[in-house]
Amino acid sequence: MKDKPIFRHEDAFLPNLMAFAYVITTYVGGFALIVSDTIFANILGTFILAHSMVIAAYLIHETAHMSLFRDKKHNQRYAELLLWVTGSSYSHFEDIRNKHNRHHIDRADIVSFDFRPILAQHPKFLKLIKTLEWAYIPALEILMHALVIVLPFIKENRKARRTRVITVLALRIAFFAWLASIGWQVLIFYPIAYLMFMTVMRFMDVHQHTYEVFETLDQPRGPEARMRDRVFEHKNTYSNLLSERHPWVNLLVLNFCYHNVHHDQQLQPWYRLPKLHQEIYGADKSQVLTLGHLAKSFHRYRIPRILNGDPVYLDVKTDEGETFIGVDGVSFLTAH
Template identity: 45%
Template sequence: MPNLTQHLRHSDGVWPLTLVLAYILITYIGGWLLMARPGFLLPALGVIACGHGMVIAAYLVHDCAHNALFKKTEHNTRLGKWLNWVSGGSYGTYEDLRYKHMRHHVDNADPISFDYRAWLKAHPKIEKVIFALEWCYIPAVDILMHAVLMVAPFTPIGNPAHRKRAAAVLVTRFALLATLAVWSVKAVLLYALAYGLALTVLRFFDAYQHNYEIVVNLNDPHAELPHKGNREYEQNNTYSNLVSRRWPVLNLLVLNFCYHNAHHAKPTMPWYKLPALHNELFGDTYTRTVGMKGQVKSYHRNRIAGIYAETYGQVEVPAALRDGKAVPVYGLSFLTAF
């Protein structure tokens, strides 16, 4: 595949890119077909397949945002925009998504423009619903953030220049869903479940990767922050939350996004090179690598406290996770540019 190779940032990237794109298409489309089948087992497999396809698409969007796949920004942008539709983040622009994520890397903070915490406190009835849904393990905060992404251009918090695009995206996506409902109402209803599953996975792996400060300054590109550009602070406050140390292949379930210290060390390194980079830079005994058991325990115990959490606190995250005391932080997905 010489034509593709010459456009790739890394010459060995042809087969990894081909395979991951094939996986996304097979699981996403295959998931829809399975969700429409009668019975329980095949539709259940369809929900998992479709949801996982969206997860992998989202993490590949992340690689595109860092120009980790192609040499030219325009090629990464084209693929990133298409993947953004698959992952369900297309209500916001790819450019805004990328800008927010680059600020995260440069500022060593999590910049936002919409503070859902303050908004919930001002709307106590909705707050009660969010608390109830989160108690039931439904990612209500992230659903809220995606809803904000849909309507933002029509409100004071959004960019009015994006109204035509936002309206076109809303009409297109809902028309597609309506068409699919004619084919199978069951599949459309189960797609909502698959979408919720994807949001849960994405926010779970976001929740314990940093203990950065959340700052409401996304619209201020000149904001001064105390740790901006500080590489030592960046690594000391970043954590690699591996699915498994013993069986590294399992980390492909989240496209190696969990090798987060390696990613922050070299952001343009593509997903398939991160395990080797992690081993080269940190080795197997790296103290910033946290285990899955502690993450699950902390997420379960502190899922309600996470609604208003803004940082992990001043304790060491690995120790807090081992004790089941680490509080997750919600609403920071790179798919929501707010």
């Protein structure tokens, strides 16, 4: 009997092999450059390492949809490896997959709790977050990642995650202590690389939806989850392309920016999305937002966005997205 191919799609071998090789090469190479003795190599390594984590994160997104490998356990094992690369290994892959699938099924941003009203009740802490965000330090994303570590020790229903959190934390501290013994520069340049990584991930997230936030992640799906149909999903989802003229540029984020076609056909792999986008939407730009306007909005509303929740059916195309504030704290890597 002929063995089934390991990848879900017949044309997946070469593009995925290239993506896998890129992550491994840039992750190892980035650290090698960071611990070297020249500042130019340190800076170059910081950018390379940050981008390695970006591509790794979007490969995790592929595994969450089971669009990478045919077998579920292969997707899971590969994702667990990549979670270490992205510094998100405190969460189980199944937690991340569950949260992201709820996002698609419920057509909403699903969380276990909404941090916005809590932040609003603590003005001094909120002021600190605002100050850091003003300086382009992704403080809110840092907080979201930190909560993945903290919540198992606060929420009873997450108690089972405590052993994993403690184990991962100990191993990562040991790993970075070893790296620091080789080159102290890692203590400076790795945090910078990670902040860059979080900034890229957030930039890609904040303008992809005008969805409501529901605190139902730890609950069974309620009747409100069935109120939003495919038409709602399409009209409240946006493709934030880095470049319309040069599709290869969008490979910098593994084509994650072709978001409408991804929501329309979730099992389609990352390397097919540009062609599918063109075939399905063609000259229709009604759900496409351009990089220039998004960058302007990302800068202008970086502080108001902290507590913002855009209304559904916001007419973001009226001014090409300039008043589309966007939403923070919805990364698929933070399973809480």
